[in-house]
Amino acid sequence: MITGKNYIGSQLKAAGTKIYKTINPQLNIENPWSFIEATPEEINEAVALANDAFKIYKNYPAQKKADFLNAIAEEILALGDELLEVYCSESGYPKGRAEGERGRTIFQLRTFANMLTEGSWLEATIDTSIPDRLPLPKDDLRKMLVPLGPVVVFGSSNFPFAFSTAGGDTASALAAGCPVIVKSHSMHIGTGEMVASAVIKAAKKNNIPEGVFSNLIGSGVTLGTSLVKHPLVKAVGFTGSINGGRALFDLASQRPEPIPVFAEMGSINPVVILPDALEKNSKKWAAAYAGSITLGTGQFCTNPGLLLGIKGEKLNQFIDQLAEEIEKIAPSCMLHPSIKADFNNGKEKIQSQNGVSTVAEYKGEIAPNYAPQTILTVDGKTFLENPALSHEVFGPFSIIVQCKNNEELLTIINKLDGQLTGTIIAEPMELSNYNAVVDALQNRVGRLIFNGVPTGVEVCASMIHGGPYPASSDSRFTAVGIHAVKRWVRPFSYQNWPDELLPSALQNKNPLNITRTVNDIITNKPI
Template sequence: MVTGKNYIGNRLSAKGYTTYKTFNPLLNIENQVVFTEATSEEIDEAVLLAAEAFKTFRTVSGLKKADFLNTIADEILALGDKLIQTYCAESGLDEHRCISERTRTIGLLRSFAGLVKEGSWIEASIDTAMPERKPIPKPDLRKMLIPLGPVVVFGASNFPLAYSTAGGDSAAAFAAGCPVIVKSHPMHSGTGELVASAIVAAVKKTGMPNGVFSNLNSSGISVGEQLVKHAAVKAVGFTGSIKGGRALYDMAAKREEPIPVFAEMGSVNPVVLLPSALKNKTEAIAKMYATSITTASGQFCTNPGLLLGVKGKHLSDFIQKLSDVILEIEPSCMLHPHIFEAYEKKKTKAMAQAELQVAAKYEGVVPTNFARQTLTTVCGKTFLRNPTLHQEVFGPYSIIVQCENIKELEAIILNLEGQLTGTIISDTDDELSEYPSIVAALQNRVGRLIFNGVPTGVEVCPSMVHGGPYPASSDSRFTAVGINSIKRWVRPFSYQEWPNQLLPEELKNENPLGLSRVVNNKRTTERI
């Protein structure tokens, strides 16, 4: 049951007077449940509960954290049809997408459970003492990763499950040993509350400390600002716009004790179309990219918003084919009227730029909040001198840049801001090897490089990097997807000459957990 209240730890609360409703973009009506925004008192209570819970949760064993994470997954599944119905009513997305996203969320929770159960992720490193070393004795030093403290997670608009309440940021923080306070996204607060109820049920069933999780409603920016500024909060996770992520980053940096903000923000995900591929694969590439640009109304951070090719007959043929194919696709509903309005505004701004031409624009009648897909094209010289054309248009929009030559194409890549992905479409491996400077330029600008594919679709596995140079993310050293994302919520910590019996289990001589550790520069599972 959705109550519209906040979870302050394990307790439902609604002390405030600011209320709002979520919106069904498909039916173009408000949903019925009234949500109450968290008050300053409730925010403070949630954060202080988290700080108190951290004292215990930081020392919970990997086995018990694994049980907690697996139980969250079980409880989400147990929500059944109610979760699916609420998700669809608040997003305009269909049941298939909900089930797919739920499967992904449960999968990542279980993958983190496996990680913390095995335990080697803490990167235990031991250098034993050498008291006889001359001229200075060497002390005993032991290092491991430890959790930062309470983490604030901002739910994402475009993924009500996988990047929200129990999504990647929260799952990784729990795995690290950090309590989580979620600032629920106002567009899908009902979905968020249901998932929050599953987490609270798991907290109770597995004996985790009260306050290890809270879920706060918010219709505006006030709740988020108060959370980021709160002295007991030690890190922030955010998925959304450059404007929003940068505001949080700046806010956190101005605190008396600055804290890290791990923000995944904007990206146009450049795609390079090499000459032979354009000549020999026009139809296949066009169909592949028409689908990638329009799926879910283009509401992915990895949507291919920029296609680059060398001017000529083959690129012209591709533009025509892509235009034809993309106009055959029926438009779909966007997540919310506000997102639809932002898409129209940014698209209109882009299309108003000098020398930009419209290659294809869906002109048919569509229901309210359905986005008309649009392709534009411009010459490389104009694109290089107009930064407005470099900006992300969140939705089914893409710009095709016709470059004079490969040198100009490379210059465009070098002048782009940081991106999540870069793609190279090639006819053969041999063709790809002819353009090492293009590969190098893209590698310097992106977090993930794709060969003969599409950037949409982010596999959750240890080898995935979902991040990139700013502003794709606020720190390109980390990924927001996969088990390695846990490293955002920890810091390295060393013990020097610490009594063995008082060390954490992970660093004791006996290696009671059987971890793989680096001991005196040699990886081993043996005891010392």
């Protein structure tokens, strides 16, 4: 089922000469398939098709777009175990992870389909006219959200399903009414092509315009630059490194018409562990965080890479327990040899810094692309003086900072870069004594967790997966949950427009029966 070609709309094309292969990290060998890089002509064709499709697709009824998203979910499921096998061969993840992530991807697609049929996401707002108002009449004004245009989505390395070809960015953009051009991630191109085939089948079955979806192959620099700079592209979604996300952001900002780049980038997800919690449940939290640090070989954007505590016997006991728990866990496979190399380089760079001690590191024999989980510790003063110690190490790695007192803890939090998550481990009565710490952490993160672990991102309307820069390029938006759709839309007003020519969402009769705000009252009644 894998051809190695690009989907330019529904057509498989491969006019290029540059060949890519993917790696089976478990076996440390190349997979059997060859993939052809998209040519400049194919890139232009995909974007032109998307632009033409936008003129039609943006006006499709909500139910038709919902049917399309549900059909994508069904077609992905119809690929069966063969899709899971390709996923595993390109990622090194076990089959259980593949099944779980596929389920999450299906749920995301169906959640956006449900959002479309419910309708309130459009934020339809109506202020009817008052012709006899004094001293001036009031015009009729009606506002709703409208799609931006063609969107480029960059697949992520660590979620070949949920943050890639038909993942959250693609699902939310299609729900918004935006065509999508996916830049397939080079580590799982075969998985991407199979998922793309499911999207194309769903589009054909639902008579979706040609070009609403394309899937392109190529290096991040060459293909990515061409797509972001293309004048017909109107927005970009990215999940990956700070360097990659910032490069795309800068390119988009330098265009004659700048466009938004919604990039989810680096995060070390600080965890504050307070003394009373350690005294009561130290062993429990050591076991929980050993599991969280090593989950998925640490290849989660919410991996807890920084633990902060107050220096003393309670923290020393926790460090010893965490070291004991984490060394019990067998290492697992990373996504790619290059990611394993980056993990080693980042870990060794921090280990070599003055004042840093290694408290746990797996020492047994491991396969070539497996990662030895590592825990380091350092005092608060040294951490504050050395910015290198706060750099993300992507993998099963965490550094414990032993703060001399609450003031030093607060100083460290205030100096942190923006993060996706922050966690506080505390007894409920203890928490009220640390209001300043809570406030400081809230100012640096997108999601604040009490007595839990940051790994695990629930797909629901209340989830924020984003945060102050560099966790994401725009902290006002989330990459997970139905509100992710707001990245691909803009507000638009009609003034004194004939009722019969308005979009259905704004017409007096409210034919969609959606919830609207009419003259400051939330209602679904007709006007």
